Amino acid sequence: MAKITTSKLLxxxxxxxxxxxxTAYDASFAKLFDQAGIHAILIGDSLGMVLQGQDDTLxxxxxxxAYHTRCVKAGVENTLIISDMSFMTYATKEQTYENAAKLMQAGASIVKMEGGSWLVDTIKGLVERGIPVCGHLGLTPQSVNVFGGFKVQGREQSQADAMVEEAKALEAAGIQLLVLECxxxxxxxxxxEAVSIPTIGIGAGRETDGQILVMxxxxxxxxxxxxxxxxNFLKDTGDIKKAIELYIEEVSNGNFPGEDHIFS
Known part of the structure; x- marks a missing residue:
């Protein structure tokens, strides 16, 4: 497989x-996923929950x-590496530039930030400084306390309309990918359909341009x-690499997500 870039995803x-x-958080799993042909790996701040045992990502x-990004980078040859900007590490522009640089220097290909139009100026500044950005709308886990829990977002028409406009604003600011959650x-x-950049869904239905799961x-x-x-793709295969290959195949042919995995 040739090296994956944001241009390839577009x-x-x-x-x-x-x-x-x-997602992946270390070199061994990253290498396995890379060899299976995964297009992108996210070093998610989900590590707070699945690795550290925290209640949330905060x-x-x-x-x-940066540590886990370095670990993943060591195992990857072709896969695009996305790295999360963690909670309150992009509250100001100066802080954002410094912290995004840490992730890029650790091996990220692109950094991911949760939030809507309030990030526009910050995103423009990052892109001007050579740092690609992936956006994240919908259920943004760093805002779990504002939402009052992990809840599906955008069910009300006004919320949905606002989210479409925020996606357009983020694209105009320069993001190259957009994660849509729950x-x-x-x-x-x-x-x-409203943006020309690729959308990656997690609990966002079957019509996004791609899917992401926590490993x-x-x-x-x-x-x-x-x-x-x-x-659980491992249940279907009994082998980790085959499980990821099945995941890729099921996403590619439209079998995953299925009817049981979507929100209406």
Whole structure:
């Protein structure tokens, strides 16, 4: 497989090819996923929950993120590496530039930030300084206390309309990818059609340009619960690499997510 870039992912969207993404946090799993042909790996601040055993992602530091980014980078040859900007590490522009640089220097290809139009100026500044950005709308876990829990977002028409406009604003600011989390399938479709950049869904329905899962969910080893939008691919294969290959295949042919994995 040739090296994956944001330009390659954009071409996949334009050609109607589905993008497969998964989280990883160390070199061994990253190498396995890379060899299986995954298009992108996210070093998610989800590590706070699945690795550290926290209740949410808020305790994760930028140093945690940089450490795990370095680990993943050591195992990857071709896969695009996305790294999360953790909670309150992009509250000001200056802080954002410094922390984003840490992740890029650790091996990230692109940094991911949660939030809407309030990030526009910050995103423009990052792009001007040579740092690509992936946006994240819908259920943004760093805002869990504002939302009052992990809840589906955008069910009200006014919320849905606002999210479409925020997606457009983020694209205009310069983001090259957009993660959509826990939103109704119709809204996932509307946003994917409203922007020209690739959208990557997690609980966002079947009409996004790609899918992402937390590796612990995809392999059925999450210690808390299995989210509605996930599927245990290891159960179907009994082999980790084959499980990821099956995940990629099922995303590519439109079999995942299925009817049981979507929100309406």
């Amino acid at each position: 071409k996949m969207k334009q050609n109607g090819e589905k993008i497969s993404t998964i 305790p994760v530091s930028i140093d945690d993120m 939103i109704p399938e119709g809204l996932g479709k509307a946003i994917s 612990h969910d995809a392999l059925g080893i999450s210690c808390s619960y299995m989210p509605k939008f996930s599927r």
